[in-house]
Amino acid sequence: MKASKFLIATALAAMTSAGSTNASAKSLTLCWAAWDPANALVELSKDFEKQSGVDMKFEFVPWPNFADRMLNELNSKGKLCDLMIGDSQWIGGAAENGQYLKLNDFFKANKISMDDFIPATVTGYAEWPKNTPNYWALPAYADVVGWTYRKDWFAKPELKAEFKKKHGYDLGVPKDLAQLKDIAAFFQGRVIDGKKVYGAAIYTERGSEGITMGVTNALYNYGFKYQNPKKPYDMKGFINSDGAIKGLEYYKALYDAGSPPGSSDWYMSENIDAYKSGQVAMQMNFAFIWPGVNADKNVGGDRTGYFANPPGPGGHFAQLGGQGISVVANTKDKDSALAYIKWFAQPKIQARWTEMGGASAMRAVVEDPKFPTAQPYNKAFLNSMAIVKDFWAEPSYASLLLAMQKRVHNFVIAGKGTAKEALDGLLKDWTEVFKDDDKL
Amino acid sequence: MSGKVVDTLAKATPPRLARKFKGLSDRAIAWIFVAPTIFLLLAINIFPLIWTIRLSFTNFRVNRVNADVKWVGLRNYERILSDPDIWQTMQATAHFLFWTLFFQVLIGFALAYLINKKFKGNDLWTTIIVFPMMLSPAVVGNFWTFLYQPQIGLFNYVVSFFSGVDPSSFSMIGSVDLAPWAIVIVDTWMWTPFVMLICLAGLRSIPDSIYEAAECDRASKWRQFWTITIPMVLPFLMLAVLFRGIENFKMFDLVVQLTGGGPGSITELTSINLKREAFEKWRTGYASAYAVILFVTIFGLASIYVKALNKVKER
Structure with a gap:
């Protein structure tokens, strides 16, 4: 009798607790x-x-x-x-x-x-x-990918004069990608306020998507297109066009001439650190970091300016x-x-x-x-x-992305082969991916 | 076991259990005990292996379960074996494997030899030396990326101090020439203590009487080292090489943390490449073929090595 009473009580308790769980389970x-x-x-x-x-x-x-x-x-x-x-x-x-x-x-x-x-x-x-x-x-x-720059450094009269003398135009927000490289190279290794600084922190990360999210900002603006607008998945001559090759060469030149030493595997957080610690004059990064930069006690407020990715000879785009x-x-x-x-x-x-x-x-x-x-x-x-x-959003986007990471990193960071070889290789990889997907 | 003990154990068996097993042969009872282990082995080792081999002949992708799975024959194997990028990852793995084993055996044995000498603070030094292998590879990878930083890294400053080279003029993990050595250095730093411990066990297992006999025969220290120490430690050393070889063949975490396989693909070891194929590109069939090739390679090499090890032991 005692046992059955106990069982009933337990069952009731369980039901009550189940009921109360359901009531708050949403x-x-x-x-x-x-x-x-x-x-x-x-x-x-x-x-x-x-x-x-x-x-x-x-x-x-x-x-x-x-x-x-x-x-x-x-x-x-x-x-x-x-x-x-x-x-x-x-x-x-x-x-x-x-x-x-x-x-x-x-x-x-x-x-x-x-x-x-x-x-x-x-x-x-x-x-x-x-x-x-x-x-x-x-x-x-x-x-979207954009740029931050050290407004206070850009405003230094001695630097402005030196830059103007060297390049024939004013030191300021770059009007195109070529100017951006000039500015990055100008600041590279320079001593400002007693500290050695560098040109620009750009995306170079190998493991996930970093270098692709960076290099596309140069590629798009030099004429790289993912495919023939009239014939989907027809990529020959679009991803490895002359313009695209120049775009890739540009990104490598920017990396070689204006990025901090040891920045061979940098993405969002490394770029933020480099900028906030006063290592670089410019920083490529997604716009989500801008409120944080603006509020930063070392580089925020009037000391930082913001600008959209500059145009190139083939157009004006920024990576989404x-x-x-x-x-x-x-x-x-x-x-x-x-x-x-x-x-x-x-x-x-x-x-x-x-x-x-x-x-x-x-x-x-x-x-x-x-x-x-x-x-x-x-x-x-x-x-x-x-x-x-934006980059491909195909079901096989990961295969497409990893192929690009590898080809671009091999050329830009490791310095292996030529830009043409890298993009021809990318064409081969992407063709294989779309063939596997029965889209080619 | 003596008959008396067997009788005692038999008597101790509870009657209900005894009734259950009554009439079963020894062989049947043995099977009953072994069956769960065999079942587990089949379920978690053999079945996945057979399944992987089967998948390796298909174009199956685990992220597209609704898509038709086609039988592609040997196409995955052909593509892997004729892909220069895969051969490059094999080359990177071979470089990593060879040099880590070389340095770990050399330094590990040297440290064991020193630690084996009786001196004050011996135990403290042993603890300090084995400390790196107690750390997580992810932690080691992370802090070595800081040590290798050209502007703030201690490693570059130490090199600069001794060589006079500007510390920010070289990047260990960003240079194609230096990155393969950067991962070798970190793995050697982390795992040399493991080789040292195994060698130490080998050194301590050599009876003093053998050295005493050699002293009586007026054998020099050098002669004792080559004719007693090395041959007697060799099986231990080979065992350490086997363990480290297998571990380093599948090295993943440390290198991913340090270089992510870069610059380019210079430090992309086979395990990193395989993981990308299987769990980032989701090419399950292709990755299965890749895994089968690696399995056969490791199994083949390990079998040859174990045979050699047994021969050394028999001597």
């Missing part, structure tokens, strides 16, 4: 990279938690491991993430392999219009196939960064995940997102007349976002 896990904007999103999401009663959890992975970790999660159909702020290049694979939910119907039902976002971010972060109205994400974080937010197809709570997207798409939330350290891609935010002057870097951000171009 939770979502949002997966993203571990960086400053992610911390801002945690703060911002408290508003969603308050409104919806859904508990928000976050899984942030440092950038160098972000793609590895998250693509593993998606490919293994893991249940960790309900929402994913994934890299723009993942969209093709995630869409074709059924890893993200298609959002067209949801957008239509909730009157979320892609016309409200910067067109380049819609193409870059949300569409697959590209330039078709098939949406797999909501633009979440607008980002940033991400869209998607609902993972394997989510355990699709309704709450979609509710989060709906909440996030509101103009007032997007405005607050930018205020808190995020970077909204919503036109209402960036086209606000107050926006360009709200922060010293906003104008450069807008100029940069107007010229963006």
